[in-house]
């Protein structure tokens with residue numbers, strides 16, 4: 739059981755992911771952009787962050803980099819789309835622990851989380 743921050747500008751996706759994580763016994767928090775993700779990370783200290791890349795206000799790559807400046811141990815999994823290979827590489831260099839390509843199966847997200855918290 740972990741506290742997971744779900745970051746995506748698509749509300750339906752946040753709800754879908756949160757529901758799946760809750761059903762697996764995890765607690766969830768949601769943010770709709772990178773800026774809000776940073777605020778919630780600082781106030782609620784989630785165990786894992788699932789981070790979308792393309793979002794208004796602040797994108798996922800910038801949010802990842804910012805979070806890593808104050809928590810070098812932050813565990814962030816990027817949610818990417820096909821065609822974002824360069825973003826994936828940059829995210830891994832910036833300290834992302836894993837990435838999941840959309841559209842994804844629930845099991846893929848859960849196994850990425852279990853690998854990190856296990």
Ligand SMILES: [Mg+2]
Pocket residue numbers: 746747748790791792793
């Ligand atoms: Mg997006």
